[in-house]
Amino acid sequence: MKILLAYLAVLAGTLSLAAVVQKTVLAKTCWCWPPAPHKGGMAKAKFESAEYVASGSFGTEADWNNADHVYALNYSQEQGRRVFSQQCVWCHADTTPAGPSNRSNITPDPGLLNDSAVLSKVNDESLHKIIAGGGSGVGKSAMMPPYGATLSDEEINDVIAYIRVIAAPEVPKPANNAKSAGE
Amino acid sequence: MLRRALQSRKPWFAYVLALGCAVAVSLVYWQVRTDWRAWRQVTEGHVLLAKSTTETLAWKQPVLPAQFSQASCGSCHHDDLAQTPRLNHGRQLMVKYNCTACHQLLDIERPAMLGPDLTNVGTKVSREWIYKWLNEPRTLTDANGNVTVNGVDTESRMPKFDLSDAELRAISAYLSVQRVKAISPSRISLKVVSSHGKDDAAIADGQTRFNQMFCVTCHSIAVDRGGEIKVIGGDIGPELTKVGSKVKPEWLVAWLNDPQGYLQHTKMPRFEWSDKDLYKVSQYILNKLTDPELLKDVPQMGAPTEGEVQLGHKLFVEKGCAECHVIQGVTPRSNFGPDLSAMGIAGGVRVLEARMPREKDFSVHFVRTGVERLDVSEAVVPHSMISYIQSKITNPASVTPAPRMPRFVMSDSDRDDVTMAVLSMTGPAIPNQPQKTVVERRHSNYQPDGAAGEVYQRYRCNTCHNFRGNGGDLAPDLTYEGSRSNREWLVQFLKNPQTIRPSLTVRMPRFEMNEKDANTLADYITTTLLKKEVDPKAVSQSEFTAEMADRGKKLFETKYSCQSCHTIGSSGGYVGPSLNNVADWLTPAWIEAWLHNPQALVPGTIEPRQSMSESEIKDLTAYLLTLKQAPQAETVASAAKGGGQ
Numbered sequence: 001m002k003i004l005l006a007y008l009a010v011l012a013g014t015l016s017l018a019a020v021v022q023k024t025v026l027a028k029t030c031w032c033w034p035p036a037p038h039k040g041g042m043a044k045a046k047f048e049s050a051e052y053v054a055s056g057s058f059g060t061e062a063d064w065n066n067a068d069h070v071y072a073l074n075y076s077q078e079q080g081r082r083v084f085s086q087q088c089v090w091c092h093a094d095t096t097p098a099g100p101s102n103r104s105n106i107t108p109d110p111g112l113l114n115d116s117a118v119l120s121k122v123n124d125e126s127l128h129k130i131i132a133g134g135g136s137g138v139g140k141s142a143m144m145p146p147y148g149a150t151l152s153d154e155e156i157n158d159v160i161a162y163i164r165v166i167a168a169p170e171v172p173k174p175a176n177n178a179k180s181a182g183e
Numbered sequence: 184m185l186r187r188a189l190q191s192r193k194p195w196f197a198y199v200l201a202l203g204c205a206v207a208v209s210l211v212y213w214q215v216r217t218d219w220r221a222w223r224q225v226t227e228g229h230v231l232l233a234k235s236t237t238e239t240l241a242w243k244q245p246v247l248p249a250q251f252s253q254a255s256c257g258s259c260h261h262d263d264l265a266q267t268p269r270l271n272h273g274r275q276l277m278v279k280y281n282c283t284a285c286h287q288l289l290d291i292e293r294p295a296m297l298g299p300d301l302t303n304v305g306t307k308v309s310r311e312w313i314y315k316w317l318n319e320p321r322t323l324t325d326a327n328g329n330v331t332v333n334g335v336d337t338e339s340r341m342p343k344f345d346l347s348d349a350e351l352r353a354i355s356a357y358l359s360v361q362r363v364k365a366i367s368p369s370r371i372s373l374k375v376v377s378s379h380g381k382d383d384a385a386i387a388d389g390q391t392r393f394n395q396m397f398c399v400t401c402h403s404i405a406v407d408r409g410g411e412i413k414v415i416g417g418d419i420g421p422e423l424t425k426v427g428s429k430v431k432p433e434w435l436v437a438w439l440n441d442p443q444g445y446l447q448h449t450k451m452p453r454f455e456w457s458d459k460d461l462y463k464v465s466q467y468i469l470n471k472l473t474d475p476e477l478l479k480d481v482p483q484m485g486a487p488t489e490g491e492v493q494l495g496h497k498l499f500v501e502k503g504c505a506e507c508h509v510i511q512g513v514t515p516r517s518n519f520g521p522d523l524s525a526m527g528i529a530g531g532v533r534v535l536e537a538r539m540p541r542e543k544d545f546s547v548h549f550v551r552t553g554v555e556r557l558d559v560s561e562a563v564v565p566h567s568m569i570s571y572i573q574s575k576i577t578n579p580a581s582v583t584p585a586p587r588m589p590r591f592v593m594s595d596s597d598r599d600d601v602t603m604a605v606l607s608m609t610g611p612a613i614p615n616q617p618q619k620t621v622v623e624r625r626h627s628n629y630q631p632d633g634a635a636g637e638v639y640q641r642y643r644c645n646t647c648h649n650f651r652g653n654g655g656d657l658a659p660d661l662t663y664e665g666s667r668s669n670r671e672w673l674v675q676f677l678k679n680p681q682t683i684r685p686s687l688t689v690r691m692p693r694f695e696m697n698e699k700d701a702n703t704l705a706d707y708i709t710t711t712l713l714k715k716e717v718d719p720k721a722v723s724q725s726e727f728t729a730e731m732a733d734r735g736k737k738l739f740e741t742k743y744s745c746q747s748c749h750t751i752g753s754s755g756g757y758v759g760p761s762l763n764n765v766a767d768w769l770t771p772a773w774i775e776a777w778l779h780n781p782q783a784l785v786p787g788t789i790e791p792r793q794s795m796s797e798s799e800i801k802d803l804t805a806y807l808l809t810l811k812q813a814p815q816a817e818t819v820a821s822a823a824k825g826g827g828q
Contacts, residue, residue: 002197002201003197003201006197006201006202007205011209058250059250075249082265082266086787090756090789091747091756091758102756102757105747106756136742142741142742143744144747145744145793149791149793150791150792
């Protein structure tokens with residue numbers, strides 16, 4: 001009887017020890033990407049350099065005005081980047097996948113989408129209207145064709161989300177806040 | 184004895200025994216829960232564990248990190264999705280690198296070109312060159328050792344094997360004796376080619392011809408542009424900057440004359456050369472595209488000995504060379520590498536386990552269901568599945584000691600794309616499921632037959648163009664070309680391709696196609712490659728009047744401002760094709776259908792769909808049909824390919 005009791009006591013002790021280990025040690029296992037050694041439990045991983053902006057985001061894009069500034073893109077912005085590079089880049093950027101831009105062939109000049117002076121004057125709704133209805137739809141030059149029948153509403157919203165990133169205007173930093181601006 | 188001990192007056196003994204039993208039971212319990220890892224470690228040896236310290240990472244992540252999330256789409260969508268560009272690229276790379284040669288994968292095709300056929304390689308290159316190539320399979324690097332120069336990937340598909348000097352000697356000996364078929368005799372006297380010495384005029388002419396024929400559409404070469412070395416050209420064929428120091432002159436002439444005679448499945452078309460042109464271009468390649476330093480650090484080896492050849496054959500089989508290269512006397516094995524068709528973590532229980540039994544001198548890989556961890560010895564990479572795959576691709580030795588897998592050299596983003604494609608492999612679909620969830624990849628092996636099929640094969644049209652789902656994506660899809668283009672224009676274009684898209688840098692090569700071949704292809708295109716809804720005969724030129732054309736011109740220039748993307752005369756944009764010769768090029772039926780809905784004809788084309796009325800479409804078509812270009816305005820300088828969409 002004594003033997004059985006002793007055995008059960010030891011077994012209970014071992015199992016509770018295992019439970020404690022599971023609660024403390026295994027709970028600290030890192031589930032995030034990229035794997036980084038974590039100090040202090042579930043502490044958020046620290047990303048010090050631009051390449052780590054990629055971690056946990058759907059894609060990255062360097063600010064067109066400041067290549068050192070790399071932004072993490074969310075899902076919508078990443079899809080916007082895809083649509084932009086297929087449809088918009090030809091006339092609304094200075095360099096294109098084919099080389100030179102088509103901008104110079106068009107009068108009036110299409111707005112450069114990394115020009116925050118142009119973009120900060122228009123809200124998302126007007127942007128949506130001009131992309132879907134074309135220049136003639138809002139009383140501007142018909143050089144901008146309508147994309148309402150080609151792109152879905154969601155894709156147009158994605159493009160807008162994306163172009164808001166590439167032209168993010170510099171935000172003056174408050175004196176005692178060292179966190180990065182424009183996020 | 185036990186009974187006596189228990190009955191003796193030593194009560195502490197019973198406590199010790201109870202404790203011992205408990206420890207033993209706990210030990211067994213722990214081992215069962217951990218898949219007998221420590222037990223196997225002791226008995227089999229070298230099954231090391233991911234260290235269970237606080238810094239151990241989750242091997243299987245419950246949810247893929249965001250930048251790999253496209254892999255989750257891929258577990259059901261085996262076909263390409265517009266929203267997953269990186270996954271699609273990863274799968275293309277898996278085809279390009281011929282991963283299916285060694286691994287079992289889901290819905291990944293074999294590439295058209297697996298790797299050069301080595302049956303006759305002894306007639307093509309020297310033993311020294313093979314030595315050099317196997318040691319470092321790349322010819323062009325920039326100052327930092329990168330293989331991408333100005334965004335152009337010049338990396339060869341050949342992975343890097345870590346071979347010792349003796350192994351290199353043996354394999355190069357084995358390959359240099361592979362001469363099954365003698366080089367077919369050429370119309371050019373080889374004596375003239377080799378003994379003529381340096382013929383500067385011929386070299387200069389050869390360079391002009393090389394440029395005129397647009398060899399750089401498929402092959403890249405490094406050129407000096409104002410002191411800066413730039414690599415220009417495509418990556419369908421091998422990079423050619425130093426090819427003159429690589430191949431034997433007689434082989435080069437025979438190859439240029441008839442590539443398909445040397446290598447049946449090559450992507451290279453057969454050009455209709457005149458003897459003079461063939462001589463000049465081969466002179467240019469052998470004298471200008473060279474590097475005297477190329478074989479500088481290769482030891483002189485002399486004739487191969489029997490022992491070296493034997494060893495080379497053994498190594499060739501062991502290293503799995505035959506999985507990509509055809510050679511006489513060795514058969515490929517499709518299960519040379521582990522099965523990766525269930526490698527994706529999102530799919531659940533199937534995970535790869537790598538083990539290293541003590542007795543064997545090579546690593547054994549196998550897939551076991553239900554195993555939750557990977558045991559990696561001395562891994563220097565984080566213990567997680569994604570890092571494991573990433574490291575395995577570019578440096579297998581970092582995760583598996585003595586790996587059979589070679590090192591694939593690719594950029595970090597390419598590596599991540601391939602990792603994504605591997606993660607999307609989640610095993611075969613569950614049978615008998617009520618709803619079909621897997622979207623299969625469409626496979627097409629469409630080939631024309633008959634006389635057109637022979638010409639099509641000779642010019643390898645599907646290297647660049649896609650025909651009914653089969654072919655490359657460099658040039659326009661020609662599935663509906665018969666509805667799009669006029670027959671007379673096709674014949675002219677095939678004989679002398681002109682540029683249609685001013686912004687393109689890659690262009691259709693000039694094959695010097697003869698009248699008969701051009702007519703055969705044009706007949707095939709106009710009778711077979713038709714879209715049912717767009718019948719070229721349904722709309723006749725006569726229904727369009729000059730008045731309609733006038734109205735169409737106004738619509739073109741003001742209401743729709745088509746000139747922002749299309750060039751007419753010398754003004755306009757170059758996003759779309761030039762419309763200078765559109766009346767000769769496009770059929771009226773195609774123009775009308777295109778203006779209705781471009782995406783219905785060419786899915787994914789970037790021309791936006793406009794809401795035009797029926798009469799506006801007629802007017803615009805009438806205007807476009809007035810745009811003809813006088814043939815004499817075409818100059819050789821602007822001769823180029825294009826492709827029309």
